[in-house]
Amino acid sequence: MGLMDLTALELGKKIKAGELTAMDAVEAALASIEEKEERLHSFLTVDPKGALEQAKAVQKRIETGELKGPLAGVPVAVKDNLCTRGMLTTCASRILYNFKPPYTAEAVANLQRAGGIVIGKTNMDEFAMGSTTETSAFGITRNPWNLEHVPGGSSGGSCAAVAARECPLSLGSDTGGSIRQPSSYCGVTGLKPTYGTVSRYGLVAYGSSLDQVGPIARDVSDCAALLEAIASYDRKDSTSVQRAEYDFTSALQEDVAGLRIGIPKDYFGEGLDAQVRNAILGAAKLLEKRGAILKEFDLGLVPYAIPAYYIISSAEASSNLARFDGIKYGYRAGEYEGLHSMYKRSRSQGFGAEVKRRIMLGSFVLSSGYYEAYYIKALKVKALIKEAFDRAFDHCDVILAPAAPSTAPKIGASLKDPLKMYLSDIYTVAANLAGLPGLSLPCKLDDKGLPIGLQLLGNCFQEKKIIRAGYTLEQALGGHFPAPKEVLKETGGKCHEQTV
Amino acid sequence: MSRQYETVIGLEVHVELATETKIFCGCSTRFGGAPNTHTCPVCTGMPGSLPVLNKKVVEYAIAVGLATGCKITRYCKFDRKNYFYPDNPQNYQISQLYLPICRDGGVEIETPAGKKVIGIHEIHMEEDAGKLIHDEWEDCSLVDYNRSGVPLIEIVSEPDMGSAEEVIAYLDKLRLIIRYLGASDCRLQEGSMRADVNLSVREVGTKAFGTRTEMKNLNSFKAISRAIAGERSRQIELLEAGKPVIQETRRWDDNKEYSYAMRSKEDAKDYRYFPEPDLVPVSISQEWLEEIRARQPELRSEKLVRYKKEYDIPEYDARILTESRSMAELFEEASAICGKPKKVSNWLMGETMRLLKEAEQEPEDISFTAAQLAKLVELADTGAINGPAAKEVFVHMFQEGADPEQYVKDHALGAVRDAGALRETVRQVLEDNPQSVADYRGGKEKALGFLVGQTMKAMKGKADPGLVNQILRELL
Known part of the structure; x- marks a missing residue:
C-alpha cells in the first residue's frame, strides 16, 4: 500500500507523528501523478518544485509545533479556476492560456494556512461550463473507473485525481452541481457548502450568485476536515457570511437516530436510471435501519429548476466573462484591425463553443425586451424553489436524492446534445438556486463497474446534519469506498488528447 | 423667424466624491500619480476579484440627497451596466438603475423672474472608468486605471431648465451645496464635476416635449453656455427647415463651437442591466440616517438667515461670504475672536477677494487663519497701524501666511503715536x-x-x- 492509499487524515496523522514528512507525501503524490497522468489527464499544471518548497516550509512549521492542524503536510490539487499567485490559472480556456494571477484565492490561502500543499491545478470544463470536463480547451480527463467514460464536470479533474489516488484531497467549485456530479461519477465524496461559507475571492466567477468552492475527498471525514480548513468569513467577499461556528468535523458521528430524512418523490420518477434508483433507495433503507425516519414527499417545481438555473447562470456568466477581451491579460488575436476587431477575434478564438453558447444565451435573456420575460421570471422561480425547500425542511432534517440520473456517460456522448446534458443537472441545480449545502458520496457500483453517487441536501448552514448522515451511511456501507486501482492497472491505453 | 421657441433642458451631473479610497477597493483616489500605481486586482478587473462597497460613498451620497431634499431609498441596490470599452476593465460598470439611493428632490435657484425649483429625479452611486491615452508616436493606445473605481454620484435633474442662465445657476447651486458638504471639490476643469446637457426645443405654448439630444464633453460653465446656445439654434434651424431633430448623443467641441453626432438612438447600446450579484443590497437604518443627518453642516440658506440675525452686515456681504463654506467659516471664526464682523467682512470682501482673483484661486485655497485676520483687524482698528500699512501686512499674510504682529514689528510699520x-x-x-x-x-x-x-x-x-x-x- 502506497502513501496515496491513505486518507488525508491518516496521512496528516503520520506526518504529525514524525513517521513521515510532508516531503514524503508530496513525492508520493508526484510519483502517482507521473504514473497515471498520461492516461487520466486530471491535471493542467503540476508544480513539483513549488510543492516541494511548500512541503519543506510546512515540515519546519510542523516540527516547531506551529502547525497543528490535521491536514498539515497533505498534498492538495486545486481546480484551475481558483487563483494561485504566480501559478497558471487558465480555467481550462484558451483565453487565459498564459494567465498567472497576482494573488491567491482566499480558499486556497486558507488551505495553505492550515498546512495544505498545493500540488497542481486540475482540469475542468472551460470556465466550469459543462458536465463532463470535455469542454476543456486543453484536452479531456478520463474517468479512473473506466477510461472510456467521462469523469463528470465541471470539477472532473479534481474528482478524477482523488479517485485515482494521485492525491488525497482537491478543491472544486459548484455552480449547478460541478462538485457533486463528478464526485458521483468518480466514486469520491464532494461537498458544496451553503452559499457564503467559503469565500469566492479569487474564484474566477461563472455564476456569481450560485458559485461555491468546496472540498473533494475520498471519504466524509476528509471532506469535513478540508471544509473546516477552507471555510471562513472574508471581508473581501461581500456575499461571505459570518457563521456561528466553523467546526464541521465534530459532526463525524455514527448517529442518525430520529433524523428525519426526506425523499422527494419527484426526484425518483422518469429519467432516473433504475440501478441508480435502487442503489439510492437501498442506501436510504440502511439509514432507516440505523434509526432514521424516512419521509416521502413532493418537492414540487422540479421541471422549472433547470431553465431557471441556465437563465441565471448564463446571464451572470455573460457579464462575468466580458472582462476577457484580450486587453489586460490572456489571449489576444494575432491579427486585427482596430478595437472592435481585436475584441471580436480574441473572444471568438479564445472561447470554446459551450462558453460562447452560454454567453449568447445570457446576453439574450438580459436584453431589453426579454429581461422581464426571462431573467426576472427566473429569479421568481429561484425564490419559489427556496420556499419549497423551506417547507420541506419544516418536516425533515436532510433530503436524500440521487446526485445524477445515471452513472458516468461515455466520452463523446454528451456534447452532441447540449440540451440533454443540461437536463442531467436536474438533481443538483436546485441546491445552488436555494443556496443549500449538498454532499455527494458513493454508495455502490453499477453493473458496468461505475460508481453511483448519493446526494444529501441540508437546510442553509446545516452542513453538520448532512455530514453526520453521510458519515453514518459510509460506515453502514462498510467504511471506505474501494479504489479504481484494478481498472487503472488493466487499461494501459493512452489518453487521446484534444488540441486547441 | 416667425415662430417663438422655448428651450427645455435637463442635466445629468457626475460628481467625483472626495473619499480617500475607491468605491470598491482600498486604492487611493488621489488625482495624478504615475499610471497604474493606484490599482489592485479589483479596480483592474482581474479574474476572481470582488468589489466591497466603501461606506463613506453611501454617506456622501445620502448627505447630498438630504441637502437637496431627496427621499433616501432605505433599501438600495447596485446593478451592472454592460458595455465594452478598454477604460472599463471588467467591461461592465457597477452603477444603480432600479433602486438608486436618492429620489425626488430639488434645489431652488434664482432667476430674473424670481425663485424657481429645479427638480432632481434621482441621485445614484457608480464607479468611474480609467483613462485612455493615445500614443500617436507609437500608434497605440494605453490605459491608466488610476481613476478606475473612483466613486461618483450622478445627479439627474428633471427637464426643468429653460436657459443657459438657469443651467448655470443650477450647477452653481449644486456645486455650492456639495462643496459645503465636503463631498467633492466639484472642479469642472479637472473633471471632478461633469455635466451632460439634455436639450430639446418646442414652440411656445406646446405641451409636448420636442425630441432631445444629449451633449457631452462640457468642461466649463462657458462651454456649457455656448453649447446650449449652439444646440438651441441648431435644433430650431432644423425645425424651421421642416427637418426632424434626431435623438442622439452629441459631442461639443468648444474650440470650433460646434457639436458632432456621436451615436443615435437607433444604434443606442443595450446595456443589459441586471442586479450586481457580487454586492449585497444596502440597508440604511434609521440610526445611520439620523447620524448622517446630525453631521450635516449648516448650509448656505441657513447661514444667510442666521447672519441677518447675528451680524450687523449688509445682505450683499452675507451672500458673498457664504458662497463658500470655508470663507463663511473664516468670517465666523474671525468675527468671534475680534468681535468686529463688519470689519472682518470688509477684509474678506475687498482685499481677500481681490488677491484670490489675482492668483486665480478659490476661497478653499486661503492659507491665513481666522486668528491672523482677527489680529489684523485689531491692529488696524486700534490705530496701531494705519490703512496703507494694514494693506501691506495683509498681502504678506495672504501670500506667505505672515503673522501680522510679527510682520509689523519686523518691518517697523507701527504707526508713530509719539x-x-x-x-x-x-x-x-x-x-x-x-x-x-x-x-x-x-x-x-x-x-x-x-x-x-x-x-x-x-x-x-x-x-x-x-x-x-x-x-x-x-x-x-
Whole structure:
C-alpha cells in the first residue's frame, strides 16, 4: 500500500507523528501523478518544485509545533479556476492560456494556512461550463473507473485525481452541481457548502450568485476536515457570511437516530436510471435501519429548476466573462484591425463553443425586451424553489436524492446534445438556486463497474446534519469506498488528447 | 423667424466624491500619480476579484440627497451596466438603475423672474472608468486605471431648465451645496464635476416635449453656455427647415463651437442591466440616517438667515461670504475672536477677494487663519497701524501666511503715536507750507487735507492719521 492509499487524515496523522514528512507525501503524490497522468489527464499544471518548497516550509512549521492542524503536510490539487499567485490559472480556456494571477484565492490561502500543499491545478470544463470536463480547451480527463467514460464536470479533474489516488484531497467549485456530479461519477465524496461559507475571492466567477468552492475527498471525514480548513468569513467577499461556528468535523458521528430524512418523490420518477434508483433507495433503507425516519414527499417545481438555473447562470456568466477581451491579460488575436476587431477575434478564438453558447444565451435573456420575460421570471422561480425547500425542511432534517440520473456517460456522448446534458443537472441545480449545502458520496457500483453517487441536501448552514448522515451511511456501507486501482492497472491505453 | 421657441433642458451631473479610497477597493483616489500605481486586482478587473462597497460613498451620497431634499431609498441596490470599452476593465460598470439611493428632490435657484425649483429625479452611486491615452508616436493606445473605481454620484435633474442662465445657476447651486458638504471639490476643469446637457426645443405654448439630444464633453460653465446656445439654434434651424431633430448623443467641441453626432438612438447600446450579484443590497437604518443627518453642516440658506440675525452686515456681504463654506467659516471664526464682523467682512470682501482673483484661486485655497485676520483687524482698528500699512501686512499674510504682529514689528510699520515726535514734524510741515496755513486760516478746510498728506509723507506713511489731524488742528 502506497502513501496515496491513505486518507488525508491518516496521512496528516503520520506526518504529525514524525513517521513521515510532508516531503514524503508530496513525492508520493508526484510519483502517482507521473504514473497515471498520461492516461487520466486530471491535471493542467503540476508544480513539483513549488510543492516541494511548500512541503519543506510546512515540515519546519510542523516540527516547531506551529502547525497543528490535521491536514498539515497533505498534498492538495486545486481546480484551475481558483487563483494561485504566480501559478497558471487558465480555467481550462484558451483565453487565459498564459494567465498567472497576482494573488491567491482566499480558499486556497486558507488551505495553505492550515498546512495544505498545493500540488497542481486540475482540469475542468472551460470556465466550469459543462458536465463532463470535455469542454476543456486543453484536452479531456478520463474517468479512473473506466477510461472510456467521462469523469463528470465541471470539477472532473479534481474528482478524477482523488479517485485515482494521485492525491488525497482537491478543491472544486459548484455552480449547478460541478462538485457533486463528478464526485458521483468518480466514486469520491464532494461537498458544496451553503452559499457564503467559503469565500469566492479569487474564484474566477461563472455564476456569481450560485458559485461555491468546496472540498473533494475520498471519504466524509476528509471532506469535513478540508471544509473546516477552507471555510471562513472574508471581508473581501461581500456575499461571505459570518457563521456561528466553523467546526464541521465534530459532526463525524455514527448517529442518525430520529433524523428525519426526506425523499422527494419527484426526484425518483422518469429519467432516473433504475440501478441508480435502487442503489439510492437501498442506501436510504440502511439509514432507516440505523434509526432514521424516512419521509416521502413532493418537492414540487422540479421541471422549472433547470431553465431557471441556465437563465441565471448564463446571464451572470455573460457579464462575468466580458472582462476577457484580450486587453489586460490572456489571449489576444494575432491579427486585427482596430478595437472592435481585436475584441471580436480574441473572444471568438479564445472561447470554446459551450462558453460562447452560454454567453449568447445570457446576453439574450438580459436584453431589453426579454429581461422581464426571462431573467426576472427566473429569479421568481429561484425564490419559489427556496420556499419549497423551506417547507420541506419544516418536516425533515436532510433530503436524500440521487446526485445524477445515471452513472458516468461515455466520452463523446454528451456534447452532441447540449440540451440533454443540461437536463442531467436536474438533481443538483436546485441546491445552488436555494443556496443549500449538498454532499455527494458513493454508495455502490453499477453493473458496468461505475460508481453511483448519493446526494444529501441540508437546510442553509446545516452542513453538520448532512455530514453526520453521510458519515453514518459510509460506515453502514462498510467504511471506505474501494479504489479504481484494478481498472487503472488493466487499461494501459493512452489518453487521446484534444488540441486547441 | 416667425415662430417663438422655448428651450427645455435637463442635466445629468457626475460628481467625483472626495473619499480617500475607491468605491470598491482600498486604492487611493488621489488625482495624478504615475499610471497604474493606484490599482489592485479589483479596480483592474482581474479574474476572481470582488468589489466591497466603501461606506463613506453611501454617506456622501445620502448627505447630498438630504441637502437637496431627496427621499433616501432605505433599501438600495447596485446593478451592472454592460458595455465594452478598454477604460472599463471588467467591461461592465457597477452603477444603480432600479433602486438608486436618492429620489425626488430639488434645489431652488434664482432667476430674473424670481425663485424657481429645479427638480432632481434621482441621485445614484457608480464607479468611474480609467483613462485612455493615445500614443500617436507609437500608434497605440494605453490605459491608466488610476481613476478606475473612483466613486461618483450622478445627479439627474428633471427637464426643468429653460436657459443657459438657469443651467448655470443650477450647477452653481449644486456645486455650492456639495462643496459645503465636503463631498467633492466639484472642479469642472479637472473633471471632478461633469455635466451632460439634455436639450430639446418646442414652440411656445406646446405641451409636448420636442425630441432631445444629449451633449457631452462640457468642461466649463462657458462651454456649457455656448453649447446650449449652439444646440438651441441648431435644433430650431432644423425645425424651421421642416427637418426632424434626431435623438442622439452629441459631442461639443468648444474650440470650433460646434457639436458632432456621436451615436443615435437607433444604434443606442443595450446595456443589459441586471442586479450586481457580487454586492449585497444596502440597508440604511434609521440610526445611520439620523447620524448622517446630525453631521450635516449648516448650509448656505441657513447661514444667510442666521447672519441677518447675528451680524450687523449688509445682505450683499452675507451672500458673498457664504458662497463658500470655508470663507463663511473664516468670517465666523474671525468675527468671534475680534468681535468686529463688519470689519472682518470688509477684509474678506475687498482685499481677500481681490488677491484670490489675482492668483486665480478659490476661497478653499486661503492659507491665513481666522486668528491672523482677527489680529489684523485689531491692529488696524486700534490705530496701531494705519490703512496703507494694514494693506501691506495683509498681502504678506495672504501670500506667505505672515503673522501680522510679527510682520509689523519686523518691518517697523507701527504707526508713530509719539505725540512729541509727531508735533516736531507737523511744525516743520507748517513752516514749509505757509500758503496752505494761510488758506486754512482763511477758512479753506481743504488745505488741512493737503497738510495731513504732507505730514504723512514726511513720516514715511507710518503716522496715525487721526493723531496727525488732531495735532495739526491744535497747532493751527
